[in-house]
Amino acid sequence: MTDLNPSNFQKCTDMTVEKIQIDTLVVGAGQAGVATSEHLSKLGVPHLVLERNRIAEAWRTGRWDSLVANGPAWHDRFPGLEFAGLDPDAFAPKEQVADYFEAYAKKFNAPIRTGVEVQSVERNSDRPGFTVNTSAGLIEARHVVVATGPFQRPVIPPIAPAISGVQQIHSADYRNPQQLAAGAVLVVGAGSSGVQIADELQRAGKQVYLSVGAHDRPPRAYRNRDFCWWLGVLGEWDAEAMQPGKEHVTIAVSGARGGETIDFRRLAQQGMTLVGLTESFNGAVVNFAANLADNIARGDENYLALLDAADAYIARNGLDLPLEPEARSLLPDPACVSQPILQLDLVKAGVGTIIWATGYTVDYSWLKVNAFKDNGKPQHQRGVSSEPGVYFVGLPWQSRRGSAFIWGVWHDAKHVADHIVKQRTYFAYRDAAQRQADAEQACAAPLQPASCMGVR
Numbered sequence: 001m002t003d004l005n006p007s008n009f010q011k012c013t014d015m016t017v018e019k020i021q022i023d024t025l026v027v028g029a030g031q032a033g034v035a036t037s038e039h040l041s042k043l044g045v046p047h048l049v050l051e052r053n054r055i056a057e058a059w060r061t062g063r064w065d066s067l068v069a070n071g072p073a074w075h076d077r078f079p080g081l082e083f084a085g086l087d088p089d090a091f092a093p094k095e096q097v098a099d100y101f102e103a104y105a106k107k108f109n110a111p112i113r114t115g116v117e118v119q120s121v122e123r124n125s126d127r128p129g130f131t132v133n134t135s136a137g138l139i140e141a142r143h144v145v146v147a148t149g150p151f152q153r154p155v156i157p158p159i160a161p162a163i164s165g166v167q168q169i170h171s172a173d174y175r176n177p178q179q180l181a182a183g184a185v186l187v188v189g190a191g192s193s194g195v196q197i198a199d200e201l202q203r204a205g206k207q208v209y210l211s212v213g214a215h216d217r218p219p220r221a222y223r224n225r226d227f228c229w230w231l232g233v234l235g236e237w238d239a240e241a242m243q244p245g246k247e248h249v250t251i252a253v254s255g256a257r258g259g260e261t262i263d264f265r266r267l268a269q270q271g272m273t274l275v276g277l278t279e280s281f282n283g284a285v286v287n288f289a290a291n292l293a294d295n296i297a298r299g300d301e302n303y304l305a306l307l308d309a310a311d312a313y314i315a316r317n318g319l320d321l322p323l324e325p326e327a328r329s330l331l332p333d334p335a336c337v338s339q340p341i342l343q344l345d346l347v348k349a350g351v352g353t354i355i356w357a358t359g360y361t362v363d364y365s366w367l368k369v370n371a372f373k374d375n376g377k378p379q380h381q382r383g384v385s386s387e388p389g390v391y392f393v394g395l396p397w398q399s400r401r402g403s404a405f406i407w408g409v410w411h412d413a414k415h416v417a418d419h420i421v422k423q424r425t426y427f428a429y430r431d432a433a434q435r436q437a438d439a440e441q442a443c444a445a446p447l448q449p450a451s452c453m454g455v456r
């Protein structure tokens with residue numbers, strides 16, 4: 001077995017021949033893997049990052065064409081690098097986000113090997129660490145950091161039957177309006193993805209039905225500050241636990257067209273038909289819950305609560321930020337909200353496509369260790385899992401609300417890297433007898449260190 005350091009590993013063209021040993025293996029080179037690598041590098045921990053595709057692949061090919069970051073460039077970035085050539089208040093297009101992480105990794109020469117998939121990780125039974133099976137050979141690692149992303153497998157709820165003549169795709173597979181079949185579109189889910197996709201389709205001339213569940217919709221900006229700033233100063237990004245009852249509440253924000261507050265009434269004014277939560281299907285007839293007005297009202301409450309908290313913060317700190325009373329005037333309820341459609345025959349309505357913007361789940365089937373709860377979700381504290389030596393980075397709410405987002409993951413990665421260093425320090429401890437044996441061995445070597453003077 002060869003003990004390769006990361007730079008040797010990068011140069012290694014064929015790793016199928018020998019088993020490689022490394023202290024820490026990071027799986028995945030999205031933002032979570034890059035952040036982890038930066039902290040491990042700073043702390044001097046030998047490590048490798050294996051990525052089955054390319055760095056930040058999700059930002060290149062896992063999103064629709066027109067996507068821009070939801071947060072402004074000054075906020076949605078790591079501390080060590082600004083977006084090149086981008087106004088700090090602008091919203092980076094997805095390709096530029098991917099380029100950013102690639103440049104970031106280059107900046108500290110991150111030991112990333114792309115095009116290698118980790119296929120299984122198993123704890124060794126007779127020695128410390130894990131045996132890792134990859135598409136390019138075996139690796140022995142003392143620690144494994146799982147940075148494979150919070151949004152891995154698209155989820156389509158099992159309520160949907162196949163409907164002849166109606167194309168059904170997940171938002172993960174949506175790219176642009178031209179890709180869709182002719183006819184109207186039903187977008188299910190009005191979080192950041194669903195609402196942006198619905199808006200784009202409607203602007204492209206499609207008739208759009210948008211199924212709206214429980215959501216938060218912070219103002220894009222208020223009194224000259226972006227909502228990312230407000231969530232920061234109000235401590236909401238740092239909230240350590242989700243408010244009870246918010247588990248199924250999505251957040252609707254957008255950086256599209258320079259950033260706008262998501263306003264469902266404005267979308268209806270534009271010509272979109274809003275409907276309640278998609279509950280069930282009866283053949284081609286879809287049933288919507290009678291909760292649209294309630295969902296819109298709760299979204300308003302969330303919006304107004306942020307304005308109140310912002311006003312209170314400004315007053316408390318004596319800040320000189322311009323008043324914005326017009327932010328509090330809401331449009332009247334459109335007909336689709338006051339007299340909601342509860343059933344829609346998709347065929348009669350000419351719906352050619354359903355887009356399920358219904359979120360993602362994770363797949364850890366390759367991680368054969370004791371790091372999971374009964375429901376299959378990671379069992380961990382701030383990313384330190386219940387399987388000693390296995391860590392997660394990039395989980396939603398890993399330590400706080402910001403954890404799965406660009407700026408938040410960097411801080412969680414630091415905690416995980418620090419934990420690995422502590423474990424390495426304990427593991428490196430040698431008792432007196434071992435230290436004596438080490439010294440004797442060193443002195444017996446042909447080239448004796450200066451510390452041997454006087455030992456004999």
Ligand SMILES: Cc1cc2nc3c(=O)[nH]c(=O)nc-3n(C[C@H](O)[C@H](O)[C@H](O)COP(=O)(O)OP(=O)(O)OC[C@H]3O[C@@H](n4cnc5c(N)ncnc54)[C@H](O)[C@@H]3O)c2cc1C
Binds near residue numbers: 058
């Ligand atoms: C539509 C959308 C828009 C978003 N917009 C924003 C935004 O504007 N701002 C923001 O802060 N956050 C945003 N997010 C949230 C979050 O920032 C992204 O999801 C981000 O991609 C998560 O980064 P990650 O590194 O944790 O995971 P990923 O980017 O998913 O990276 C994980 C990597 O692991 C690799 N991988 C997985 N399994 C293996 C394996 N077995 N072996 C080797 N490699 C493997 C994958 O190929 C992938 O490259 C958005 C999310 C979505 C879905």
